[in-house]
Amino acid sequence: MTSKRTTVLAGHSTTNATLFHRCRFLVGDSSVAIDFADGTSTYLVRDIEIDRARKAVRANQIACAADFIPEGGLSGDRDTALAQATAECLRQAGESIITVDRSLPYLYAHFIQEAGISIHYSADLGVLERRIKDVQEIEHLRLAQKITGEAMTHACRTIAHATPGKEGILYHDGAALTSERLRAIITAFLLERNFSNSHDSIVATAPHVADCHHYGTGPLRTGLPTIVDIFPMDNKTRSNGDMSRTVVNGTPSDEAI
Structure with missing residues (x-):
């Protein structure tokens, strides 16, 4: 076995984009994808998630920490136990060196190195693969951008159809339309x-609009440009949309144009 080509990805698929791209499986607990040099693969996950994983993950073996117990046993801490099992799985496979990406938690590196296995870091692992989208991913991106566009249309129409009040402040459904409210x-x-929409959206008008990526605060006003920037994520596919627009309620001033 040419173990230099064996790769290990580990962490939470809900936040680790490379791990999710490899497995296409969302799970709240830590999981590990091991792709061996001979073309086989092992996916390690919490025991109660095995049945779900077997239906979704592309791997030759779906296992849990209890399937790879090292000589000293497994820790009672769930994350530590999975890292120990990962090292034991690699040891049993006869690995002497593996390749990892930028996201490998040090917890895994510690136990892998403790097992006598060297770690080679690859700056490209997972990054280049994710830049190339397959047919399914392209459809996911199209849907994400479509929903983002619908949200943008809803936001812009809310501003455009709002009613100006005193000092030009916009009102929507009887209350002041603020950046926070929109x-x-x-x-x-x-x-x-x-x-x-965990990172929130940007709804910024003067003077905050001049401060790049200021989320905006306070009431929106007629005649003044408002920048709306929406960048949500599809909870099912983890695909993101991104769209920015500038909208003005009423007639924009010459200065604004």
Whole structure:
């Protein structure tokens, strides 16, 4: 076995994009994908997730920490036990050196190295693979961008159809339309479509609009440009949309144009 080509990805697929891309499986606990040089693969996950994983993950073997107990036993801590099992799995396979990506938690590196296995870091592992989208991923991106566009249309129409009040402050459904309120409206729209907006949206008008990536605060006003930037994630596919637009309620001033 040419063990230099054996790769290990580990962490949480909910936050580790490379691990999710490899497995296409969302799980709240830590998991590990080992792709051996001979073309076989092992996926390690919490025992209660094995049945779900077997239906979704592309791997020759789906296992849990208890399937690879090292000589000293497994820790009572779940994450530590999985790292220990990962090292034991590699040891049993006769690995002497593996390749990992930028995201490998040090917990895994510690036990892998403790087992006498060297670690080679690859700056490209997982990065280049994710830049090439397959047919399914392209469709996921199209849907994400479609929903993002619908959210943007909803936000822009809310601003455009708002009623100006005193000092030009916009009102929507009887209350002042603020940056904070419109961001909440956008988030609610996305949540109804199973999209997350964990980083919030940008709804910024003067003077905050001049500060790059300021989320915006306070009331929106007629005649002034408002920048809306929405970048949500599809909870099912982990695909992201991204869209920015500038909208003005009423007639924009010459200065704004």
